[in-house]
Amino acid sequence: SYVLTQPPSVSVAPGKTARITCGGNNSGSKRVHWYQQKPGRAPVLVTSYDSDRPSGIPERFSGSNSGNTATLTISRVEAGDEADYYCQVWDSTSDHPSYVFGTGTKVTVL
Amino acid sequence: EEQLVESGGGLVQSGGSLRLSCAASGFTVSTNYISWVRQAPGRGLEWVSVIYSGGSTYYADSVKGRFTISRDNSKNTVYVQMKSLRLEDTAVYYCARPTYPMGSFDMWGQGTMVTVSS
Numbered sequence: 265s266y267v268l269t270q271p272p273s274v275s276v277a278p279g280k281t282a283r284i285t286c287g288g289n290n291s292g293s294k295r296v297h298w299y300q301q302k303p304g305r306a307p308v309l310v311t312s313y314d315s316d317r318p319s320g321i322p323e324r325f326s327g328s329n330s331g332n333t334a335t336l337t338i339s340r341v342e343a344g345d346e347a348d349y350y351c352q353v354w355d356s357t358s359d360h361p362s363y364v365f366g367t368g369t370k371v372t373v374l
Numbered sequence: 375e376e377q378l379v380e381s382g383g384g385l386v387q388s389g390g391s392l393r394l395s396c397a398a399s400g401f402t403v404s405t406n407y408i409s410w411v412r413q414a415p416g417r418g419l420e421w422v423s424v425i426y427s428g429g430s431t432y433y434a435d436s437v438k439g440r441f442t443i444s445r446d447n448s449k450n451t452v453y454v455q456m457k458s459l460r461l462e463d464t465a466v467y468y469c470a471r472p473t474y475p476m477g478s479f480d481m482w483g484q485g486t487m488v489t490v491s492s
Contacts, residue, residue, distance in 0.1 A: 295476065297478035306468055306482040307419065312477070313477075348418075350418065352479070361432055361476075363411075363421040363472070368418040
């Protein structure tokens with residue numbers, strides 16, 4: 265089955281830039297989506313199709329995807345950005361389609 | 375306003391059964407795709423199952439043969455029937471809407487907790 269690997273944690277100071285990676289075999293050939301999840305809440309889509317941003321999501325959130333790594337970049341980090349972040353792809357390489365989530369990254373704002 | 379609301383969670387013994395419901399409002403489940411995603415306590419997100427607008431259904435290997443996803447168009451509701459429940463099925467179960475078969479989940483419910491006890 266397809267695997268997406270993320271760093272367990274990322275720490276960043278307010279106002280700085282956080283970069284969260286998502287590694288998967290040839291992930292550049294897939295469309296990667298990113299979700300933010302705060303404690304006790306459902307996930308919220310923050311970027312889709314590698315770099316699109318849903319309505320209502322600040323421009324500080326941006327995504328990219330190339331080769332074997334997708335990246336979510338949070339610019340000018342704020343305290344409210346502290347959350348868990350998950351990447352996700354749709355995988356059709358096995359005998360049935362499936363949705364694969366990354367292992368998740370906890371972002372801590374110092 | 376488009377919304378998904380889950381219900382049906384609770385405490386069940388290992389080997390037991392439970393049916394979760396996902397009621398949609400503001401859009402029609404029969405012309406959309408609806409999925410179930412779960413999250414065990416302190417763990418990450420795990421995709422469980424999906425039902426496509428055409429009726430095709432797919433499952434994660436961890437639940438195949440034990441879980442069945444279905445929908446009732448008259449009630450605009452999607453269900454997941456869970457049988458032979460195991461301790462490792464303990465999780466918050468979310469229903470979510472993929473925008474396309476290969477798309478992102480643009481809408482999530484609030485989740486319902488399922489606890490499997492020994």
